[in-house]
Amino acid sequence: xxxxxxxxxxxxxxxxxxxxxxxxxxxxxxxxxxxxxxxxxxxxxxxxxxxxxxxxxxxxxxxxxxxxxxxxxxxxxxxxxxxxxxxxxxxxxxxxxxxxxxxxxxxxxxxxxxxxxxxxxxxxxxxxxxxxxxxxxxxxxxxxxxxxxxxxxxxxxxxxxxxxxxxxxxxxxxxxxxxxxxxxxxxxxxxxxxxxxxxxxxxxxxxxxxxxxxxxxxxxxxxxxxxxxxxxxxxxxxxxxxxxxxxxxx
Numbered sequence: 001x002x003x004x005x006x007x008x009x010x011x012x013x014x015x016x017x018x019x020x021x022x023x024x025x026x027x028x029x030x031x032x033x034x035x036x037x038x039x040x041x042x043x044x045x046x047x048x049x050x051x052x053x054x055x056x057x058x059x060x061x062x063x064x065x066x067x068x069x070x071x072x073x074x075x076x077x078x079x080x081x082x083x084x085x086x087x088x089x090x091x092x093x094x095x096x097x098x099x100x101x102x103x104x105x106x107x108x109x110x111x112x113x114x115x116x117x118x119x120x121x122x123x124x125x126x127x128x129x130x131x132x133x134x135x136x137x138x139x140x141x142x143x144x145x146x147x148x149x150x151x152x153x154x155x156x157x158x159x160x161x162x163x164x165x166x167x168x169x170x171x172x173x174x175x176x177x178x179x180x181x182x183x184x185x186x187x188x189x190x191x192x193x194x195x196x197x198x199x200x201x202x203x204x205x206x207x208x209x210x211x212x213x214x215x216x217x218x219x220x221x222x223x224x225x226x227x228x229x230x231x232x233x234x235x236x237x238x239x240x241x242x243x244x245x246x247x248x249x250x
Contacts, residue, residue: 018048019047020044020198021046022042022044023042023043027204028207038175039175043169044188046167057190058109058191059188060105060119061171061186062124063096064096064185065096065206066095066184067095068092068095069092070144071087071088072143088140091127094124095179095180096153096184098157100158100173102163103159105120105156110194153178180206182206183204184205185201187199187201188200
Protein backbone atom coordinates (compact mmCIF):
# COMPACT_ATOMS: atom_id res chain seq x y z
CA UNK A 1 0.00 0.00 0.00
CA UNK A 2 2.77 2.43 0.96
CA UNK A 3 4.81 1.55 -2.15
CA UNK A 4 1.82 2.17 -4.41
CA UNK A 5 1.18 5.53 -2.79
CA UNK A 6 4.81 6.53 -3.13
CA UNK A 7 4.85 5.62 -6.81
CA UNK A 8 1.78 7.79 -7.42
CA UNK A 9 3.54 10.73 -5.75
CA UNK A 10 6.65 10.08 -7.80
CA UNK A 11 4.82 10.03 -11.13
CA UNK A 12 2.73 13.12 -10.41
CA UNK A 13 5.60 15.63 -10.18
CA UNK A 14 7.90 17.11 -12.83
CA UNK A 15 11.34 15.65 -13.37
CA UNK A 16 14.59 16.99 -11.93
CA UNK A 17 18.18 15.69 -11.80
CA UNK A 18 17.59 14.09 -8.40
CA UNK A 19 14.78 15.55 -6.36
CA UNK A 20 13.01 14.54 -3.15
CA UNK A 21 9.22 14.44 -3.26
CA UNK A 22 7.40 13.52 -0.06
CA UNK A 23 4.18 13.52 1.92
CA UNK A 24 2.84 13.08 5.45
CA UNK A 25 0.12 10.82 6.78
CA UNK A 26 -1.21 13.96 8.50
CA UNK A 27 -0.08 17.59 8.62
CA UNK A 28 -2.04 18.60 11.73
CA UNK A 29 -1.98 17.26 15.29
CA UNK A 30 -4.76 18.22 17.71
CA UNK A 31 -3.91 18.41 21.42
CA UNK A 32 -7.03 17.55 23.43
CA UNK A 33 -7.60 17.06 27.16
CA UNK A 34 -6.83 13.32 26.82
CA UNK A 35 -4.03 13.64 24.24
CA UNK A 36 -1.39 10.96 24.92
CA UNK A 37 0.87 11.35 21.90
CA UNK A 38 0.67 10.60 18.21
CA UNK A 39 2.72 9.25 15.36
CA UNK A 40 3.42 10.63 11.90
CA UNK A 41 4.13 8.52 8.81
CA UNK A 42 6.55 10.32 6.49
CA UNK A 43 7.01 8.88 3.02
CA UNK A 44 8.42 9.93 -0.31
CA UNK A 45 10.50 9.14 -3.34
CA UNK A 46 13.44 10.38 -5.38
CA UNK A 47 12.48 11.80 -8.77
CA UNK A 48 15.16 11.45 -11.47
CA UNK A 49 15.59 12.22 -15.15
CA UNK A 50 18.89 10.31 -15.39
CA UNK A 51 20.30 6.95 -14.24
CA UNK A 52 20.87 6.49 -10.52
CA UNK A 53 24.04 8.24 -9.37
CA UNK A 54 27.03 6.30 -8.10
CA UNK A 55 27.43 5.91 -4.36
CA UNK A 56 25.09 4.90 -1.57
CA UNK A 57 21.92 6.92 -1.13
CA UNK A 58 20.74 7.83 2.35
CA UNK A 59 17.74 9.76 3.63
CA UNK A 60 17.63 11.89 6.78
CA UNK A 61 14.40 13.29 8.20
CA UNK A 62 14.12 15.89 10.97
CA UNK A 63 11.12 17.29 12.84
CA UNK A 64 11.72 20.42 14.92
CA UNK A 65 9.27 22.01 17.32
CA UNK A 66 9.10 25.76 18.07
CA UNK A 67 12.47 27.06 19.31
CA UNK A 68 12.75 29.03 22.52
CA UNK A 69 15.48 30.33 24.87
CA UNK A 70 16.23 28.06 27.83
CA UNK A 71 18.05 28.78 31.08
CA UNK A 72 20.13 25.79 32.18
CA UNK A 73 21.28 25.85 35.81
CA UNK A 74 23.91 23.81 37.57
CA UNK A 75 23.31 22.79 41.18
CA UNK A 76 26.03 22.29 43.77
CA UNK A 77 25.98 21.23 47.39
CA UNK A 78 26.73 24.15 49.70
CA UNK A 79 26.51 23.88 53.51
CA UNK A 80 24.52 20.70 53.22
CA UNK A 81 21.89 21.95 50.77
CA UNK A 82 21.65 21.96 46.97
CA UNK A 83 21.67 25.44 45.42
CA UNK A 84 21.96 26.89 41.92
CA UNK A 85 25.56 27.97 41.33
CA UNK A 86 25.91 28.67 37.59
CA UNK A 87 23.47 29.42 34.80
CA UNK A 88 23.88 29.44 31.03
CA UNK A 89 21.27 30.92 28.70
CA UNK A 90 20.80 28.71 25.64
CA UNK A 91 19.80 31.14 22.90
CA UNK A 92 17.47 28.86 20.98
CA UNK A 93 16.57 25.23 21.56
CA UNK A 94 13.76 23.35 19.79
CA UNK A 95 11.02 22.26 22.18
CA UNK A 96 10.98 18.95 20.30
CA UNK A 97 13.52 17.52 17.90
CA UNK A 98 13.67 14.16 16.16
CA UNK A 99 16.22 13.08 13.57
CA UNK A 100 15.72 9.80 11.73
CA UNK A 101 18.16 8.40 9.20
CA UNK A 102 18.52 5.38 6.94
CA UNK A 103 21.94 4.64 8.45
CA UNK A 104 23.95 5.70 11.46
CA UNK A 105 23.82 9.50 11.30
CA UNK A 106 27.53 10.05 11.96
CA UNK A 107 28.38 7.62 9.15
CA UNK A 108 26.07 8.95 6.44
CA UNK A 109 26.50 12.72 7.03
CA UNK A 110 29.73 14.71 6.99
CA UNK A 111 30.52 17.21 9.75
CA UNK A 112 30.55 20.02 7.18
CA UNK A 113 27.03 19.23 5.98
CA UNK A 114 25.84 18.82 9.56
CA UNK A 115 27.20 22.26 10.42
CA UNK A 116 25.70 23.83 7.29
CA UNK A 117 22.22 22.34 7.71
CA UNK A 118 22.07 21.94 11.53
CA UNK A 119 20.81 18.36 11.34
CA UNK A 120 22.11 16.56 14.43
CA UNK A 121 20.63 17.37 17.83
CA UNK A 122 23.64 19.37 19.14
CA UNK A 123 23.74 21.41 15.91
CA UNK A 124 20.01 22.17 16.16
CA UNK A 125 20.63 23.99 19.45
CA UNK A 126 22.07 27.50 19.33
CA UNK A 127 24.12 28.40 22.39
CA UNK A 128 26.63 31.25 22.17
CA UNK A 129 27.97 33.88 24.52
CA UNK A 130 28.11 31.86 27.74
CA UNK A 131 29.49 33.90 30.67
CA UNK A 132 33.28 33.75 30.90
CA UNK A 133 32.95 32.90 34.59
CA UNK A 134 31.24 29.58 33.77
CA UNK A 135 33.65 26.72 33.20
CA UNK A 136 32.81 23.98 30.68
CA UNK A 137 29.80 25.83 29.26
CA UNK A 138 29.30 23.05 26.69
CA UNK A 139 28.22 20.70 29.49
CA UNK A 140 25.09 22.82 30.01
CA UNK A 141 23.95 22.09 26.44
CA UNK A 142 24.78 18.41 26.96
CA UNK A 143 22.67 18.43 30.12
CA UNK A 144 19.74 19.98 28.26
CA UNK A 145 19.99 17.30 25.57
CA UNK A 146 20.22 14.55 28.20
CA UNK A 147 17.14 15.80 30.09
CA UNK A 148 14.99 16.25 26.99
CA UNK A 149 16.11 12.91 25.56
CA UNK A 150 14.94 11.26 28.80
CA UNK A 151 11.56 13.01 28.38
CA UNK A 152 11.37 11.74 24.75
CA UNK A 153 11.47 15.32 23.48
CA UNK A 154 14.79 14.79 21.70
CA UNK A 155 15.06 11.65 19.59
CA UNK A 156 17.90 10.27 17.49
CA UNK A 157 16.59 7.38 15.41
CA UNK A 158 19.42 5.78 13.45
CA UNK A 159 18.56 3.22 10.76
CA UNK A 160 14.80 3.80 11.03
CA UNK A 161 14.20 5.27 7.56
CA UNK A 162 13.45 2.41 5.17
CA UNK A 163 14.75 2.88 1.62
CA UNK A 164 13.38 0.74 -1.23
CA UNK A 165 15.32 0.28 -4.48
CA UNK A 166 17.24 3.56 -4.00
CA UNK A 167 14.02 5.39 -4.85
CA UNK A 168 11.25 5.07 -2.24
CA UNK A 169 11.53 5.75 1.49
CA UNK A 170 9.36 5.91 4.60
CA UNK A 171 9.57 6.19 8.38
CA UNK A 172 7.34 6.79 11.39
CA UNK A 173 8.13 9.39 14.07
CA UNK A 174 6.46 9.20 17.49
CA UNK A 175 5.30 12.50 18.97
CA UNK A 176 5.07 12.48 22.80
CA UNK A 177 2.14 13.80 24.83
CA UNK A 178 4.06 16.83 26.19
CA UNK A 179 4.22 18.77 22.92
CA UNK A 180 4.37 22.54 22.67
CA UNK A 181 1.80 24.17 20.41
CA UNK A 182 3.03 25.62 17.12
CA UNK A 183 4.49 24.74 13.69
CA UNK A 184 6.85 21.76 13.56
CA UNK A 185 9.32 22.20 10.72
CA UNK A 186 9.89 18.93 8.85
CA UNK A 187 12.94 18.53 6.60
CA UNK A 188 13.90 15.62 4.37
CA UNK A 189 17.48 15.39 3.11
CA UNK A 190 18.76 13.23 0.27
CA UNK A 191 22.40 12.38 1.00
CA UNK A 192 25.12 10.82 -1.14
CA UNK A 193 28.68 10.30 -0.01
CA UNK A 194 28.07 12.35 3.12
CA UNK A 195 26.82 15.38 1.15
CA UNK A 196 23.27 16.73 0.91
CA UNK A 197 22.15 16.69 -2.73
CA UNK A 198 18.52 17.75 -2.24
CA UNK A 199 16.12 18.88 0.47
CA UNK A 200 12.36 18.96 0.94
CA UNK A 201 10.60 21.13 3.55
CA UNK A 202 7.10 20.99 4.98
CA UNK A 203 5.30 21.80 8.26
CA UNK A 204 3.21 19.88 10.79
CA UNK A 205 0.85 22.14 12.75
CA UNK A 206 0.27 21.21 16.39
CA UNK A 207 -2.67 23.02 18.00
CA UNK A 208 -4.71 22.79 21.19
CA UNK A 209 -8.43 22.17 20.63
CA UNK A 210 -11.54 21.76 22.77
CA UNK A 211 -11.12 22.15 26.52
CA UNK A 212 -7.34 22.47 26.24
CA UNK A 213 -7.75 25.40 23.84
CA UNK A 214 -10.29 27.11 26.09
CA UNK A 215 -8.13 26.78 29.23
CA UNK A 216 -5.02 27.97 27.37
CA UNK A 217 -6.78 31.02 25.93
CA UNK A 218 -8.36 31.84 29.29
CA UNK A 219 -5.02 31.66 31.13
CA UNK A 220 -3.28 33.93 28.60
CA UNK A 221 -6.09 36.33 27.62
CA UNK A 222 -8.04 36.54 30.91
CA UNK A 223 -5.54 35.80 33.69
CA UNK A 224 -7.73 37.39 36.42
CA UNK A 225 -10.76 35.28 35.49
CA UNK A 226 -8.54 32.19 35.17
CA UNK A 227 -7.10 32.81 38.66
CA UNK A 228 -10.56 33.35 40.23
CA UNK A 229 -11.92 30.25 38.52
CA UNK A 230 -8.95 28.18 39.71
CA UNK A 231 -9.50 29.47 43.27
CA UNK A 232 -13.22 28.64 43.10
CA UNK A 233 -12.50 25.11 41.86
CA UNK A 234 -9.91 24.57 44.62
CA UNK A 235 -12.36 25.78 47.31
CA UNK A 236 -15.18 23.65 45.90
CA UNK A 237 -12.95 20.58 45.73
CA UNK A 238 -11.80 21.13 49.33
CA UNK A 239 -15.37 21.57 50.56
CA UNK A 240 -16.52 18.44 48.71
CA UNK A 241 -13.65 16.37 50.11
CA UNK A 242 -14.45 17.62 53.63
CA UNK A 243 -18.14 16.77 53.22
CA UNK A 244 -17.34 13.27 52.00
CA UNK A 245 -14.95 12.74 54.92
CA UNK A 246 -17.60 13.86 57.44
CA UNK A 247 -20.16 11.57 55.84
CA UNK A 248 -17.84 8.55 55.97
CA UNK A 249 -16.83 9.36 59.57
CA UNK A 250 -20.40 9.55 60.86
